[in-house]
Amino acid sequence: xxxxxxxxxxxxxxxxxxxxxxxxxxxxxxxxxxxxxxxxxxxxxxxxxxxxxxxxxxxxxxxxxxxxxxxxxxxxxxxxxxxxxxxxxxxxxxxxxxxxxxxxxxxxxxxxxxxxxxxxxxxxxxxxxxxxxxxxxxxxxxxxxxxxxxxxxxxxxxxxxxxxxxxxxxxxxxxxxxxxxxxxxxxxxxxxxxxxxxxxxxxxxxxxxxxxxxxxxxxxxxxxxxxxxxxxxxxxxxxxxxxxxxxxxxxxxxxxxxxxxxxxxxxxxxxxxxxxxxxxxxxxxxxxxxxxxxxxxxxxxxxxxxxxxxxxxxxxxxxxxxxxxxxxxxxxxxxxxxxxxxxxxxxxxxxxxxxxxxxxxxxxxxxxxxxxxxxxxxxxxx
Amino acid sequence: xxxxxxxxxxxxxxxxxxxxxxxxxxxxxxxxxxxxxxxxxxxxxxxxxxxxxxxxxxxxxxxxxxxxxxxxxxxxxxxxxxxxxxxxxxxxxxxxxxxxxxxxxxxxxxxxxxxxxxxxxxxxxxxxxxxxxxxxxxxxxxxxxxxxxxxxxxxxxxxxxxxxxxxxxxxxxxxxxxxxxxxxxxxxxxxxxxxxxxxxxxxxxxxxxxxxxxxxxxxxxxxxxxxxxxxxxxxxxxxxxxxxxxxxxxxxxxxxxxxxxxxxxxxxxxxxxxxxxxxxxxxxxxxxxxxxxxxxxxxxxxxxxxxxxxxxxxxxxxxxxxxxxxxxxxxxxxxxxxxxxxxxxxxxxxxxxxxxxxxxxxxxxxxxxxxxxxxxxxxxxxxxxxxxxxxxxxxxxxxxxxxxxxxxxxxxxxxxxxxxxxxxxxxxxxxxxxxxxxxxxxxxxxxxxxxxxxxxxxxxxxxxxxxxxxxxxxxxxxxxxxxxxxxxxxxxxxxxxxxxxxxxxxxxxxxxxxxxxxxxxxxxxxxxxxxxxxxxxxxxxxx
Numbered sequence: 001x002x003x004x005x006x007x008x009x010x011x012x013x014x015x016x017x018x019x020x021x022x023x024x025x026x027x028x029x030x031x032x033x034x035x036x037x038x039x040x041x042x043x044x045x046x047x048x049x050x051x052x053x054x055x056x057x058x059x060x061x062x063x064x065x066x067x068x069x070x071x072x073x074x075x076x077x078x079x080x081x082x083x084x085x086x087x088x089x090x091x092x093x094x095x096x097x098x099x100x101x102x103x104x105x106x107x108x109x110x111x112x113x114x115x116x117x118x119x120x121x122x123x124x125x126x127x128x129x130x131x132x133x134x135x136x137x138x139x140x141x142x143x144x145x146x147x148x149x150x151x152x153x154x155x156x157x158x159x160x161x162x163x164x165x166x167x168x169x170x171x172x173x174x175x176x177x178x179x180x181x182x183x184x185x186x187x188x189x190x191x192x193x194x195x196x197x198x199x200x201x202x203x204x205x206x207x208x209x210x211x212x213x214x215x216x217x218x219x220x221x222x223x224x225x226x227x228x229x230x231x232x233x234x235x236x237x238x239x240x241x242x243x244x245x246x247x248x249x250x251x252x253x254x255x256x257x258x259x260x261x262x263x264x265x266x267x268x269x270x271x272x273x274x275x276x277x278x279x280x281x282x283x284x285x286x287x288x289x290x291x292x293x294x295x296x297x298x299x300x301x302x303x304x305x306x307x308x309x310x311x312x313x314x315x316x317x318x319x320x321x322x323x324x325x326x327x328x329x330x331x332x333x334x335x336x337x338x339x340x341x342x343x344x345x346x347x348x349x350x351x352x353x354x355x356x357x358x359x360x361x362x363x364x365x366x367x368x369x370x371x372x373x374x375x376x377x378x379x380x381x382x
Numbered sequence: 383x384x385x386x387x388x389x390x391x392x393x394x395x396x397x398x399x400x401x402x403x404x405x406x407x408x409x410x411x412x413x414x415x416x417x418x419x420x421x422x423x424x425x426x427x428x429x430x431x432x433x434x435x436x437x438x439x440x441x442x443x444x445x446x447x448x449x450x451x452x453x454x455x456x457x458x459x460x461x462x463x464x465x466x467x468x469x470x471x472x473x474x475x476x477x478x479x480x481x482x483x484x485x486x487x488x489x490x491x492x493x494x495x496x497x498x499x500x501x502x503x504x505x506x507x508x509x510x511x512x513x514x515x516x517x518x519x520x521x522x523x524x525x526x527x528x529x530x531x532x533x534x535x536x537x538x539x540x541x542x543x544x545x546x547x548x549x550x551x552x553x554x555x556x557x558x559x560x561x562x563x564x565x566x567x568x569x570x571x572x573x574x575x576x577x578x579x580x581x582x583x584x585x586x587x588x589x590x591x592x593x594x595x596x597x598x599x600x601x602x603x604x605x606x607x608x609x610x611x612x613x614x615x616x617x618x619x620x621x622x623x624x625x626x627x628x629x630x631x632x633x634x635x636x637x638x639x640x641x642x643x644x645x646x647x648x649x650x651x652x653x654x655x656x657x658x659x660x661x662x663x664x665x666x667x668x669x670x671x672x673x674x675x676x677x678x679x680x681x682x683x684x685x686x687x688x689x690x691x692x693x694x695x696x697x698x699x700x701x702x703x704x705x706x707x708x709x710x711x712x713x714x715x716x717x718x719x720x721x722x723x724x725x726x727x728x729x730x731x732x733x734x735x736x737x738x739x740x741x742x743x744x745x746x747x748x749x750x751x752x753x754x755x756x757x758x759x760x761x762x763x764x765x766x767x768x769x770x771x772x773x774x775x776x777x778x779x780x781x782x783x784x785x786x787x788x789x790x791x792x793x794x795x796x797x798x799x800x801x802x803x804x805x806x807x808x809x810x811x812x813x814x815x816x817x818x819x820x821x822x823x824x825x826x827x828x829x830x831x832x833x834x835x836x837x838x839x840x841x842x843x844x845x846x847x848x849x850x851x852x853x854x855x856x857x858x859x860x861x862x863x864x865x866x867x868x869x870x871x872x873x874x875x876x877x878x879x880x881x882x883x884x885x886x887x888x889x890x891x892x893x894x895x896x897x898x899x900x901x902x903x904x905x906x907x908x909x910x911x912x913x914x915x916x917x918x919x920x921x922x923x924x925x
Contacts, residue, residue: 127434
């Protein structure tokens with residue numbers, strides 16, 4: 001019997017489309033209500049869910065930037081923080097007045113919100129640079145580090161989680177669980193220093209710090225359209241040595257930061273795989289003589305990955321927090337590094353801008369992850 | 383096998399392949415260490431920071447370190463000399479008590495081809511005064527009334543006070559950099575990228591690549607017509623570090639050729655025993671001292687038990703008890719040296735009045751002498767002294783430094799020290815608001831002259847705001863500043879130090895050395911580590 005295009009779309013829109021495709025010979029009307037949700041309800045639910053989650057970004061970001069503003073201003077105005085004690089009181093007052101920091105706090109707050117809404121974060125106090133320029137220039141570095149760290153987290157966390165589940169309650173499992181605890185319990189700056197000591201100082205295999213060597217960086221500086229993502233820029237130079245140099249510089253920071261998340265992933269994968277291995281359908285497979293390796297590899301692995309996606313949102317916040325320490329330890333000049341620098345210099349304008357952007361990134365990432373999770377697991381939105 | 387599991391396996395294979403390729407590439411790169419430090423270029427590492435390249439917007443060592451290489455100065459000092467002589471200028475002299483006339487050679491050019499004339503000179507100083515940026519050094523031009531262009535090669539500085547001997551020194555310093563009037567804005571700071579793009583340089587080097595506080599690449603300027611000899615190295619790269627530990631590791635591992643400012647005392651001490659590097663030391667202009675607030679110190683003028691004689695005895699007892707050698711050796715591993723004068727060693731006019739006047743008369747502490755002074759003045763011991771230091775402004779060793787000072791004072795039983803620390807922002811406000819009876823300060827000179835070590839501190843209206851008043855000292859300071867005869871001026875400066883040492887407005891105790899750590903194949907660091915306190919890259923070469 002020929003299938004109408006309309007019905008095919010309906011079937012694919014259903015969460016259980018794979019089950020249904022195996023029974024396509026059955027009339028659509030005979031499908032069990034428990035197995036096939038009405039298309040209208042499914043599509044509307046997802047759409048509504050996305051809209052609601054998108055709208056929730058606004059109060060989330062609003063609360064975060066408000067907190068940043070309040071915390072920053074609770075310690076005084078930026079001009080006094082920067083120049084207090086260096087300028088005579090009258091000159092200081094003059095500058096505070098000129099910058100508008102003597103106006104009522106609510107007026108300043110509304111102006112601050114207006115600036116953020118229009119993407120104008122002001123100019124840094126210490127080096128007179130537009131904050132948006134800081135965000136663009138250094139945001140790329142942080143993005144690159146976060147990407148590499150996530151890669152490390154996946155490459156280390158998932159296979160080790162599977163191994164731990166496979167060897168449940170045996171020596172290998174115990175060792176990996178301890179390893180996982182060490183991963184997320186060890187402060188990034190400590191693991192970073194340890195990695196540097198071993199791989200840079202003792203073994204001399206990898207660079208001490210920075211994002212690239214001087215020669216590689218100078219070659220990338222010559223590019224007409226730099227992206228700020230050194231991996232991309234290095235590829236654009238067409239010189240494999242530059243790419244190798246950039247990757248060599250990324251190895252230790254990515255491991256230091258990535259292990260933090262890898263530990264979480266390892267524990268999560270292990271728990272979920274073990275949980276899946278005790279489900280009925282796995283028992284059924286086991287009773288048919290399927291080996292434990294195949295059970296883990298083929299039946300428990302994929303379902304166990306779904307929760308990983310849902311925790312990525314949280315892990316992004318953790319990664320960005322960890323990036324401040326990692327970037328400082330490895331001189332990786334990203335937003336975390338600059339945040340630390342501007343905090344030390346009491347440059348509140350820059351700090352406000354960077355923290356606001358990080359807040360937006362975290363909120364947006366969580367939004368995207370929620371949507372992906374909803375697409376993968378329909379139960380999320382009901 | 384299902385397509386899903388095939389995809390999963392492919393994904394894993396792809397990730398594994400990607401990781402292996404990345405590690406292989408990284409391994410290749412890591413297998414060629416020292417790329418940066420090889421060839422005809424030199425790479426210098428520093429933890430200093432640039433505020434801005436524009437001389438009107440900066441008053442810090444990090445910015446000056448770059449400006450010195452790329453901007454021309456009318457006057458300067460040659461390597462290892464303290465004499466101020468024409469640099470870009472052909473001649474410079476007082477043509478009347480309030481007129482300082484500078485002549486430029488004809489035909490000077492900026493690296494971008496623009497003419498460098500007297501108009502640029504006037505423009506540079508006028509904009510310094512007009513912009514008066516809070517981060518800038520326009521305050522040093524306090525005695526400049528106006529600048530007049532006579533012709534293309536002649537400019538006259540009209541001064542407010544007569545025979546200002548300090549003004550030529552200021553021309554060698556922060557606000558003395560000359561900028562291109564066709565590139566720089568007259569009434570606002572010019573962005574760094576605009577300056578670099580316009581190649582508005584005329585110093586020994588130009589900047590060819592500029593990544594703010596990350597990496598600067600300098601190239602020898604063929605148009606340079608100044609005091610210094612032609613730069614010995616074509617390309618110099620300046621790499622910025624946030625952590626001195628990373629700077630130390632990189633110079634130690636050969637990733638960079640030179641580390642200049644600022645390695646910790648422990649790191650320098652460690653590197654002294656490393657065969658791969660040379661530790662080069664030069665005279666340092668940085669000093670450390672304790673300031674006494676004459677109103678709030680024990681027996682100060684605004685305390686209930688105010689008594690000038692007892693207050694003086696307390697200050698003298700502190701000067702008797704501080705063991706400078708111990709501080710220099712234990713805390714700073716020899717990277718600082720004992721200081722017994724107000725003008726540090728290496729600068730004309732430096733004498734050491736505190737050696738004879740306090741302690742055992744030879745520079746060591748003397749508890750008996752301190753006890754004697756306090757008893758003679760009728761001071762009840764132990765004296766309770768509130769001593770303050772900043773925990774974030776003078777390096778990580780401040781805590782150790784002041785713990786040791788506390789120990790030195792208390793171990794005699796003559797003092798009970800209440801040691802407190804405050805972060806710098808609050809500290810800066812508190813110290814000028816009479817909150818601290820005695821406190822730590824440090825000083826890095828604006829220009830290499832004794833005047834810069836006495837005028838800011840000991841005039842009646844001074845930077846310290848510690849209520850020290852000595853009219854005789856005040857008058858001598860003003861006199862030396864306009865004394866044209868060098869010998870008389872030096873005598874005045876010595877007299878000022880003798881008098882201040884008797885009053886003890888401050889107790890100086892340490893002088894910092896300039897330290898550069900270089901690869902063993904780098905030469906010239908010893909030549910440029912001089913009393914100008916400018917690290918000039920033109921002197922460096924690599925064998």
